[in-house]
Amino acid sequence: MQATKLHFFPKFIVTVMLMIFGFTAHADDVPESLVQFHAKYTAYKWGDDVGTAEIKLQELAPQQYALTYSSEVSKFFLSDERFEYSVFHLRGGKLVPAEYRYKRKGTGRDSSLTVQFSQQPEPTITISDQASLPWNNETDNQLYRIDVPLQLAAGKRSMAYHFINYRGEPKTYQIDVVGEENIEVPFGRLDTIKVKIVRQASSRETFAWFAPTLDYNLVRLQQFKDGQEQGDLKLSSYIPVN
Template sequence: MIKFYRHKVMLTNKWQRLIVAIFILLSAKVSAQTDNETLLLIPFEATYTAYKWDDDVGDVKIRLEPLSTSQYSLTYASEVSKFFLSDERFEHSIFHVADGTIVPETYYYKRTGTGPDKQLELTFINEPEKRIEVVGGDVLPWRGETDNQLYRLDLGHRLAHGETDISYDFINYRGEFKHYGIEVIGKETLSLPVGKIDAIKVKLIRNNNTRQTYAWFAPSLSYTLVRLQQFKDDSEQGDIQLSSYVTL
């Protein structure tokens, strides 16, 4: 059973090609932004069932909660296992909202399970010069990139305003700079563990053509992510589907 804590000590997932590859889809710096748009964030907790080859292999939880008027906490936790393989992951972002923009402050990532454990901690600093400090590591230039998971919140906001020309620059859970585009495919009605939901389907555009990642966001749930599916060489690597959703 996954439990949430506000501190940076939780689980995360890594099943290569399953939830990490799948959730690498997380970032958030929009190429085109309208300053007078208000970014409305509704605190929530969403639970997902993770599938591999149609088998239930674990759970994922995402939780957004306010820390102050403009500061928020976003956590992602997953536990996945199949046969003798196991993977637990945890991501924690602290961020604030300024002029309709999500601005990262700190990011923490931890992975345990089969194979080597991994951990990353980043601090985004504005003054005296913009930079990203890797705890125990390098100091990197910060040119407006976000962290590995804030994409979900921003993308829902852009979809709600009918935007279709969207792209993201971010630093991923390995500490690497990445750029992805988003293609809005259209509307679909999904049959998920939580029930039938109307959603907007998008595709992640990346340089690696061997992988295809699709995501669905539900207008009725404040454009929250309700499904994420990834393929490699036309073979499904993983699929997470919403099983419960509550506002906080």
């Protein structure tokens, strides 16, 4: 039974953070440049250390950035490795997605996805080898990881995101601040802002904690399904990059 439940844990990892950006949403509060960083996390299941995850934000060129997410999770005979890579631009105070790549391997079926966002000759989204779709301000599956901290720093209490997920499907998340908490993670004890991620027609419940002293970045993510914990991701290292 435990092995079966563990299979759902990688979905929690993807959620992670599963959140949003690039297009135009909440762009009024985006600064002229972004703080580059490298964050590492420890993944837990039933209180056991089962893997790691990393998030990196790098400037590729003036006003062009890359956001990378990777994770490795294993327990018993099950394993899951995931990689997400986004290239986006900071234009006129807006985060504009350009390209998103996703790969997954491990127990079960391997999968991959590429999403291209193009504004010429007209706004379109191309998902792997599928026909192009109209681009109506959707973002990719992970840029929220940068936008949520920006909105919290600006004092926002509620955010909505429309995005293309790692399966190539359009999705919407509602993210609401539920309070402030002082929590302990491997990195140390931190004052945080706690938010709840609400999905359409889903029994999953996700909470995330962001630390103002660490540029409002994510320090913990915990997910439940039908009242049972799927996973708990906690910050172990955070390095801002000049």
